Amino acid sequence: MxxxxxxxxxxxxxxxxxxxxxxxxxxxxxxxxxxxxxxxxxxxxxxxxxxxxxxxxxxxxxxxxxxxxxxxxxxxxxxxxxxxxxxxxxxxxxxxxxxxxxxxxxxxxxxxxxxxxxxxxxxxxxxxxxxxxTDSDVITTASARSAASNGPSAPAGQVAAFAAQFPSELHEMITRMQTHSRSHALQTHGPDVTDDALKARLTWRKDPAGRTNSANRWALNDDGTVSTNHVVGPLAGKFTTMEAMAKPLRALLAATGNTVAGLETYLTSKAVGRTARIFVPAHECGLEPGDTAAYRGAGTQTEDMARDWAQARDFAMGSGADPMPIVPTDPIADGLDPGAAMSFRKSGDHWIMTTCYPVPTPDERFTRLRSTDS
Incomplete structure (x- = not known):
């Protein structure tokens, strides 16, 4: 169907x-x-x-x-x-x-x-x-293939720039979170992600990190079709600066006492299995218009239309048809209840942040952070 x-x-x-x-x-x-x-x-x-x-x-x-x-x-x-x-x-x-x-x-x-x-x-x-x-854009499969990838591991310079946004006593934890093999926050949603990489991710489901495992490898086939298991909905976004990207995690740390123990206790209390999903509202962390950038499918102003667009996008991928159009957006400026979606996973004795990305509205699977959380 x-x-x-x-x-x-x-x-x-x-x-x-x-x-x-x-x-x-x-x-x-x-x-x-x-x-x-x-x-x-x-x-x-x-x-x-x-x-x-x-x-x-x-x-x-x-x-x-x-x-x-x-x-x-x-x-x-x-x-x-x-x-x-x-x-x-x-x-x-x-x-x-x-x-x-x-x-x-x-x-x-x-x-x-x-x-x-x-x-x-x-x-x-x-x-x-x-x-x-009138504002729509498209990216061809050829342009998607040549779009730059950040690599499966965050470069040391990016990790250091992100960690610098936090107090020095937290740098070890922040570095551990961003260098873990499961973490892809900086590679897929950081400020170094290019516009073409965002467009390629949304239109043709190409991973900006260029991962080659079975879940994310991407191929443009000889018949013009695209093969990938990389998952992305009708919107692909990023933070425009390291400061902006740090805002959600800084707010989460502030709400949990600004300590590693406080954060991990909170995540454990909100976890389902070994995963904790947290939504940080823009007003709770200070995210403002211009802190984020994204592309969404053209004509995706409702949930049903967003679903339809994603199905049409997948039809184009599987049939070698022309790309579905996309439009630029700022999730914080344009969203009804904007903020950042953060996913954490328990790895050994510690929690690591697997990803963090801007969203115009929260997903019901995510726990909403409130300033009184602890």
């Missing part, structure tokens, strides 16, 4: 964006024809005795523009019919295809396209996709 939904979602998105592009070109063509008619009329009007000719030519061009608008409108009807049929299949609303609608004039823009969909849900879906369309 997910494969079918991904196929349909992929088709819906690309059909809607093609319609939007077509509509924009229609507006440009009609406007250009009218400008040319006006220019010609002014030129003929300056010729002695040219008034009658001006009227004749203007009438011809006006009639021609009207015929062109009719033909362009008919092409728009095909886009509308197909888009409503596909969206009906995707949302389980087959009546979308047969519902009456008013076809907009060519070049009517977003509002005209949205108005052809009969239900609030379908209109909102289309509006979300096309609102993102």
């Amino acid at each position: 997910a494969e079918t939904q991904g196929n349909i979602r992929y088709a819906v998105h690309h059909l809607l964006t093609a319609w939007s592009d077509y509509d924009r070109h229609c507006a440009d063509a009609v406007a250009q024809a009218r400008r040319e008619a006006d220019t010609l009329a002014r030129m003929l009007g300056a010729v002695p005795g040219g008034d009658a000719l001006t009227t004749e030519v203007t009438d011809i061009m006006t009639a021609g523009t009207a015929r062109a608008e009719t033909e362009l409108r008919q092409a728009g009807e095909s886009y509308s019919t197909e888009a409503r049929t596909l969206l009906g299949l995707l949302t389980g609303q087959p009546d979308l295809a047969s519902a009456p609608f008013t076809l907009p004039s060519p070049g009517s823009g977003l509002s005209g396209i949205v108005a052809t969909f009969p239900t609030i849900e379908s209109r909102r879906y289309v509006e979300h996709v096309l609102t993102d369309h």
Whole structure:
């Protein structure tokens, strides 16, 4: 079912964006024809005795523009019919295809396209996709293959720069956390992760750390398909500075007494098995707009649309199709309840931080940190 939904979602998105592009070109063509008619009329009007000719030519061009608008409108009807049929299949609303609608004039823009969909849900879906369309970006598989990887282990300089954000008595613990073989926070979400690496991770599920184990290895196959088990949802983000990346852990340490023992006692109390997941709200740790950067799937403003986008992304990976579009975002500035998601794992006698990344809203599996926690 997910494969079918991904196929349909992929088709819906690309059909809607093609319609939007077509509509924009229609507006440009009609406007250009009218400008040319006006220019010609002014030129003929300056010729002695040219008034009658001006009227004749203007009438011809006006009639021609009207015929062109009719033909362009008919092409728009095909886009509308197909888009409503596909969206009906995707949302389980087959009546979308047969519902009456008013076809907009060519070049009517977003509002005209949205108005052809009969239900609030379908209109909102289309509006979300096309609102993102103008800011969207894509990265090809070839560009994803060449995107830089940080390496499976955090460089010593990055580890030292991160540890420097904490009191000296905690440097040993911080260093141990970041150099553990399971830790990938700096490699996948640190400030050295490039924009292309973020785009490649989101669009083609390529690990920014370049890990080659079975869970993360990535391959671009000869037939254009992509193979990987690397897991990423409809958003991929990072912290823009080491100071910003340290803020969530500093807040967690402050809430647990600023000691190793206090932190480990807290994590043990919140753990499920050997894993503890903590969500640190932005207002609790001082994360501000600009501290984070990310890309999200275009048209993923709702949970259902985010799921659909991820399925369409996976369809593109498995079929060698063109990439799904993405848009830049700042999880802290744009999120409804933003913050940082932190995962810890018990390794021997100590806890290590496996990852830390910015999120626009918390995952229900994570324990929410409050300033009174201890």
